[in-house]
Amino acid sequence: MKKILIGIVVLVVVVILAVGGYAAHLVGKLNSPEFQEQVRAEVSRQMGAEVRLEEMDIELLSGVTLRGVAVANPAPFEGDLFTARAFVLRYKLMPLLSGRVEVEQLALENPVLGLVVDEDGRFNYESLGGESQKASTREPAGAAPAEPTAAPPPDSPAAEAGGSAPLDILLSEVRVSDAQVSMVDDEGTNLMAIEDANFVAALQVSGGATRGRAKASIGTVSLADMLFLRGIEAPLEVSSEEVQLSPIEAQVAGGTATGALNAHMKDSFRYDGSLDLAGVAVKTLLQEAQTNLKVAGTLQGTLSFEGTGPMSTLKANGHAEIVDCRIEDSKMLALLSTLLKVPELASPEFQDCRIEYSLANNVLSTPVLSLKAQALEVTGNGKVNLVQSTLDYDLKLALAETLLAKIPVQELRAAFKPREDGLSEVAFKAYGPMDDPQTDLLSRVGKAAATDAVKGQVNRLLKKKLF
Numbered sequence: 001m002k003k004i005l006i007g008i009v010v011l012v013v014v015v016i017l018a019v020g021g022y023a024a025h026l027v028g029k030l031n032s033p034e035f036q037e038q039v040r041a042e043v044s045r046q047m048g049a050e051v052r053l054e055e056m057d058i059e060l061l062s063g064v065t066l067r068g069v070a071v072a073n074p075a076p077f078e079g080d081l082f083t084a085r086a087f088v089l090r091y092k093l094m095p096l097l098s099g100r101v102e103v104e105q106l107a108l109e110n111p112v113l114g115l116v117v118d119e120d121g122r123f124n125y126e127s128l129g130g131e132s133q134k135a136s137t138r139e140p141a142g143a144a145p146a147e148p149t150a151a152p153p154p155d156s157p158a159a160e161a162g163g164s165a166p167l168d169i170l171l172s173e174v175r176v177s178d179a180q181v182s183m184v185d186d187e188g189t190n191l192m193a194i195e196d197a198n199f200v201a202a203l204q205v206s207g208g209a210t211r212g213r214a215k216a217s218i219g220t221v222s223l224a225d226m227l228f229l230r231g232i233e234a235p236l237e238v239s240s241e242e243v244q245l246s247p248i249e250a251q252v253a254g255g256t257a258t259g260a261l262n263a264h265m266k267d268s269f270r271y272d273g274s275l276d277l278a279g280v281a282v283k284t285l286l287q288e289a290q291t292n293l294k295v296a297g298t299l300q301g302t303l304s305f306e307g308t309g310p311m312s313t314l315k316a317n318g319h320a321e322i323v324d325c326r327i328e329d330s331k332m333l334a335l336l337s338t339l340l341k342v343p344e345l346a347s348p349e350f351q352d353c354r355i356e357y358s359l360a361n362n363v364l365s366t367p368v369l370s371l372k373a374q375a376l377e378v379t380g381n382g383k384v385n386l387v388q389s390t391l392d393y394d395l396k397l398a399l400a401e402t403l404l405a406k407i408p409v410q411e412l413r414a415a416f417k418p419r420e421d422g423l424s425e426v427a428f429k430a431y432g433p434m435d436d437p438q439t440d441l442l443s444r445v446g447k448a449a450a451t452d453a454v455k456g457q458v459n460r461l462l463k464k465k466l467f
Contacts, residue, residue: 036058047129048074049081050071051069052072055067055068063090063091066084067087068085069087070082073114073124075127080112080114081114082112083111084109086108090103090105104173112179115181117191117310121308171203171205174200174214175199176197176198178196179196180196180197181194185310193225194218194222195220196219198216199216211239212237212239232249234247234249242263242265243263243265244260244261252277254279254281257277258275270306271306272305274305277299280298282298294329295325296328297325300320311362315358318357319356319357325350325371326348327353327371332430333345340407342399342403342407344376350371352370352371364386368381376403377396377397378395378398380395382394389434391431393429395428397428401424
């Protein structure tokens with residue numbers, strides 16, 4: 001992100017120096033195709049990526065308007081890194097004499113930023129940087145300085161830009177409208193998407209540091225196509241080290257979300273955030289995530305996450321509670337209903353569903369899983385492998401006497417052990433593919449039945465001997 005900002009600043013400086021430094025020679029040629037091609041080629045060289053421009057309109061004393069802007073991805077990435085419908089720059093020339101760039105307005109219309117991260121966690125923008133920058137670092141020590149020239153040649157409008165000292169840049173107004181940002185991995189999996197983002201800010205670049213604040217509004221933020229935040233309003237703080245969107249206020253599936261989102265650019269890119277969710281309609285939430293799970297109820301909970309790139313780097317943890325929880329078409333509950341021959345188990349209504357979870361290395365761990373109703377409970381813990389779509393859980397099923405009596409097979413009923421609260425429970429494992437889970441319930445029931453049978457025989461033998 002820092003290099004993208006530097007690229008835009010380079011564009012500003014190159015154009016201003018080109019216009020200011022060579023105005024006397026090129027005042028009649030500023031909008032000629034030849035001059036514009038020279039500027040485009042120089043910016044491409046500085047950025048180390050092909051820059052395309054559909055139209056350039058230069059007004060010597062006031063600014064530049066670019067239309068149809070595109071920056072191609074540096075190799076080996078394909079496609080475009082950045083596009084914009086229009087780029088508008090309004091500046092003051094006089095402060096340049098004191099080494100200061102004052103920009104009255106820098107506006108981007110419909111900018112589209114496409115971030116791609118490869119399997120090694122390297123982003124496409126990290127490859128930006130022109131050959132001139134690389135060559136300057138390889139210049140041998142003690143090399144003789146270049147001989148001064150009376151005037152730069154007219155066919156090199158930005159020749160001084162690469163060797164000039166860093167300038168202080170004041171951006172009085174930075175306006176971005178209808179922006180879009182996407183982040184995908186090397187397989188095209190969506191990690192994050194931002195749509196309809198708008199903000200107005202003031203920025204200052206001095207000594208290599210960037211500072212600025214703004215009020216941002218964002219239509220939609222999608223996190224891994226699973227969680228969608230809409231109608232976001234938040235202060236936006238920008239620096240050369242990080243971008244902070246905090247505190248956030250947004251809508252999520254009929255409920256609300258508050259928290260913060262941060263992107264850190266110092267040393268290497270990473271992102272993190274935290275959200276508090278309340279009043280979320282679970283059915284809508286799952287429909288938006290395009291999952292096969294069918295759960296109804298109202299959710300509240302927390303989510304904290306961080307990552308450096310692909311899904312494999314994403315770490316998260318939190319908890320969720322669902323009131324008036326109803327689970328439909330659950331493969332596991334359907335399996336239990338079939339095995340025990342109790343139809344009520346297939347689609348029960350729980351008064352309370354609670355889960356604590358963590359995510360790391362594409363494995364979702366749930367140390368606490370608790371689904372409770374008056375006559376039924378499912379509790380336990382386990383893991384889900386998101387890559388292989390498999391699960392491995394240790395569970396307990398507890399039934400009230402009304403449901404226990406509906407189990408037609410005596411051996412199955414005998415496997416349930418009474419608890420102090422009046423329910424009877426049996427422990428079992430659930431494992432295998434998520435769309436076709438397996439359980440060891442029958443084998444455990446068989447062992448329990450065999451144990452009871454042996455106990456019965458022993459008791460009968462003892463009675464015969466005693467009486």
